[in-house]
Amino acid sequence: VPMERFRNFCIVAHVDHGKSTLSDRLLEITGTIKPGDNKQILDKLDVERERGITVKAQTCTMLYNYKGEDYLLHLVDTPGHVDFRAEVLSSYRSTDSALLLVDASQGVQGSSIANFYLAFAQGLHLLPVVNKVDLPSADPGRALDQMKTNFELDPNTAVLVSAKTGLNVESILPAVIEQAPPPTGSLANPLKMLLIDSWYDNYKGVILLVRIFDGVLKPGDQIINFATKKKYTVGEVGIMYPLETAVSSLRAGQVGYCYFNPGMKQTSEAKVGSTFCHVGFEDTVVPCEGFEEPQPMVFVGAFPVDHSEFAHLDDSIQQLVTNDRSVTLQKESSEALGQGWRLGFLGTLHASVFEDRLRQEHGASLIITSPTVPYKIIHRDGREEIISNPAFFPSGDHEFKQLERLEPYVLATITVPEEYLGKVIELCESNRGTQVEITFWTASQVILKYKLPLAQLVNDFFGKLKGISKGYASLDYEDAGYEKSDIVRLNLLVNKEPVDAISQVMHRSQVMRTGRQWVAKFKEFVQRELFEVVIQAAVGKQIVARETVKAVRKDVTAKLYGGDRTRRMKLLEKQKEGRKKLQAIGRVTIDQKSFQGFLQK
């Protein structure tokens, strides 16, 4: 198949507008998968199937005969959630056109607009598609009008379909072929390829998903990574059809995979956005513009519920981290929870998806501490320190005099129908936001720009935003740097001893409320003891909340009637042993399950 008959495209849509369903249909039409089997082939991970969201962009090649000629079509499914923005961007970079998919019953929504701009900025050709025309509430005319006013797309070029019933889906590929441009590039030029994605395979090592811009890639080729200067020998090249299928070469314009021999060991060697060329052509080839690598925004501590599982869990976590280059990992130890790990994620959804995968694919049981963002401290001597573990945050006012405390901010862009504007502004203000800009986009849509502390954003801001706008608001954000802020560390104390697993950095305005919640909640998990237990929340030496658990007389032998001394001794011995398994804090015993309960609620 010559390059004029290649088409690389993706589907841009708001969440739930039917992107994955439509992808399945297209794979069926082209015979890439059998009808009815393997629903949502592109959502490979268990968590994706379960939650019905696409987390990792997956990709697939299809062969399609149109007017007697074979076409090589390449489809990339993209995630819709804001946590996975980096994945979205890299899928756009690997394609030349996009289907702009809109739900006929909902019309153009916030993230269609946000994602449209991303796609548009990447220079993609856009094809309007209206989906779900089978629904009684469908109003395709209105959707088309919106696409015209919002995006200046010609309604006459639009395709109206039902991905669910299959109605008119067969018109999509001909439209792609006729309207979307083939890739550009030259077979005669030296190899230039862009790394779009990578994943880890136990046998083959890291597998790279690449877009070839110029030249040809074959097994046995010596190639070099512009960024790292590391050299590799190509072992196998192929296309995703729908799974890895080897071919003899990948040519200019194609998207496919390759791996090396010997295999690449770490996905961290495969930074998305890196350019590769043949060894010896480093001075001839101009590398592609790089991507911004996603930085972790949210950190959590993770600990095994059962310590004997540590080694097993360590393996599982290492394995998952090797597969997802945007997760960072460090060992951590806590007085209360023992040995564990500190993990960095792109957002809270990313973190909970990771946790789910660990549970589903590795059968792991974990205690996860409250999420924290990376705070910054500038010492007197100018030394800067990023703090991703609250345990290392300075504790009191006397220490604060010696340094500056800063917290990370983001610039959030929220698109919302005007009727919810008031509530959204309220939400932003109550999350310590400052308004930067407000634009009335169309008759009904408003675009709000707010500067928000990242800590507020990761505290389920997206969920709350969805809640108050009945799902109509969308959110995108970018890094807005660090700013000085009165942030402090709130500690939980049990009989005056700090419980390190339950400490959190927050703005001073939040300590009273959080402190009261903590002590009330923790009280539920403390067993009544032979002595009084005092639970406090404190910032440095200042106590902000307190609860007391009254003493109780507890004696396991009480139910025995006098005499049998050996039996009594045995019971006491047993009780002692049981206690050893628990963590003693301020002479109070709290088992792992209680921590889990406290941290989960």
Ligand code: GDP
């Ligand atoms: P995505 O989030 O964009 O990938 O959306 P999905 O493909 O997961 O679809 C979201 C929901 O819409 C699912 O419950 C689908 O069954 C449903 N859906 C998708 N296409 C259609 C359609 O054409 N008609 C109807 N009625 N439902 C659809």
Ligand code: MG
């Ligand atoms: Mg999907």
